[in-house]
Amino acid sequence: MYGIVKGLLQLPGRVLLKQPARWKLDTTNMYDKLKFEFTEQNLCRAKEMLTNYGEKEQRGALLPLLDLAQRQYGWLPITAIKAVADMLKVDHFEAFEVASFYTMFRMRPEGKFRLMVCTSTPCFLRGSDVVLNTCKEVLNLNENETSSDMQFTLRTVCCYGACANAPVLGVNDDIYEDLTVPAVEDILSCLKNDVIPPAGPRAGRFCSEPVSGPTTLLCPPTPPGYCMQELCKPKKKC
């Protein structure tokens, strides 16, 4: 891996990094040797995505294309990052910086279910430490560890933007909200049986409405165009 990073750093205009260890990359595996190519179907998807961007703004598709590559491969080997960068004519190093910045990207193989416990302040105040400890105990994993059967990876993240429904646990693309210890245990037991439980709040509420039920908009909203028919009726002639 370091070989590739070093290669990237030696591109024209780049200064060679003196202390490779600070990147904390796994240099014991030869992940950089893995070949990556979009499948025919994903290549079509990628081309379709690119039509959303102007000719000079193609680099704006970096995140969606990295995401597509990750969905195809399960994680993002550096060869996939380079393939996407080449496709968008983006500097390899810039693409690597983007991929390594966002927690949504996996820079090495991880478990089939990636559990991400939000530990930011609102979730912490609502018991995210209990959620995290429950995950650790039930799965016998520590933070940032992957189970030996590659089923689970446990991580912490900062804010899903669902603070009103704290505490929150993310599993791959879904988030589970209003968590309690029994709720977390139930979710984990479903996942252990390869069943994906319905995402969303576990307090019986809809989205982020008040737990005690709606306090405003107590009657059904009027449908679009309400009273418009009346206005459109021809006026009576006097």
Ligand code: FES
């Ligand atoms: S702090 Fe957990 S979702 Fe915002």
